[in-house]
Amino acid sequence: MQNAKSMISPAFLRRVAEVAAREALPRFRLPGLVANKFAAGFDPVTEADRETEKAIRELIKAEYPEHGVLGEEFGAEGVEAKHVWVVDPIDGTRSFISGIPLWGTLVGLMEDGGAVAGMMAQPFIGELFYATGDGTHYEGPHGQGQLATRATEDLSEATLFTTTPVIFEPAQRASFHRLERQVRLSRYGTDCYAYCMLAAGQIDIVVEAGLQPYDIVALIPIIEQAGGVVTGWDGGPAERGGGIVAVANTALHARVLDALHGSHSFA
Template identity: 50%
Template sequence: MTVIDFKAFIGRLATASGETILPFFRTSLSIENKSSSDFDPVTEADRAAEAVMRRLIKSSFPQHGIVGEEFGNEREDADYVWVLDPIDGTKSFIAGFPIWGTLIALLHKGTPVFGMMHQPYIGERFSGDNGSAHYSGPSGERRLQVRRCATLKEATAYTTSPLLMNVADRACFTRIEHVAKLTRYGGDCYSYCMLAAGHLDLVVETELKPYDIAGLIPIITGAGGIVTTWDGKPAQRGGRIIAAGDPRVHEAAMKLLNA
């Protein structure tokens, strides 16, 4: 079965998760903290959306594996594995800001071959298969393409928050801030999609989990960008991540981060 054959099913996953999440958005939610050391929220919407997607996957592809943020891993050594983050940007979600999305990735033998970010409140979908990437939303449909940016001095850079970084990594990121033309915070998955759409040039993050990044990799690479770990390795396992639209910016940022 090819990736093309899975695209309609991935659309079903996005629709089902969106229909599950939206009744919770901007309502009074019960919020739990998954972390004992800081604030890592989870809501009824996160769990309900992942449960819906898992049921659909198991009924349609029982031989496939699943890696999810809320309910753990099943058959993660299967040839095909789905990686799910029902709400990437839960902190924005609980604050009522629509800068969050559902991330869906399909891995084949460990490599992300298709990814989607769905924002049901705005009605936007960003998708990619490494060879191409596409946008669908209120403004229509179009192919995504990163923009060229010759130097880091001309770049717009994003990170969700430097406070999420440890002290050493934050110091490394400060070097980027001192050089880049503009640095902004926030965005979560939206930052990567805006990079793929050609609106910014660099995203730097740390301590990401596989479900935070796997669905975004085919979108970025499909739009002509590059995404790796800080030491240049494949990004699908998470960790310290750097994504750039132009390889020159990627190289310059890596040198500063590893100086």
């Protein structure tokens, strides 16, 4: 039986990134229609989201016809299979429509329900982060290399990111701010890019809530294979999304969970 390391090559992930870039980049920073998925609130989707996911799905089906696919824009297909690809064509659509290059294409592979391989591609900057079973790798303007998370163990020395505190429910927001008061530096707004900076040893913690599987599956192997930890707020598996805690190492992860929970429990 093949495992992800023998089955998924960096060359294939580069092809996925190239196909995604061909669809997304020509539509970046150009005027265009933005649709809203929800009548209550604002959840934007663009032509770039849809066309990029179509192209990625076609490539996966051609290469791995026996695999399932779960995508943000076109849903689930064959997800009862042993191997399922999870696709977010433009993670950070709000950044995309604002002309900010902190969005990325996320493509992850699950094997028997666990995330085993993943990539994040940011074509405007020209960066690719990927993990296929032998560590986490970077390709971009700084050359090529293998990534490792930081060894920070004290909250007082840690850097914390989240996309925005608006994503937290009231009790979660209070917990997040309790954690935030204990860290050295807190920043907002980077979507998937923050997780890759965690894998690259630039920051220490990412805490979010309300995520879907396509928001996180690709990022789990990137962080874990660089030495980090990704769980739910309850310390359990993160593949289903929800509240997510991504941390540079196990010692710091324990301190983050302690700070988040206080007297509360988040299942």
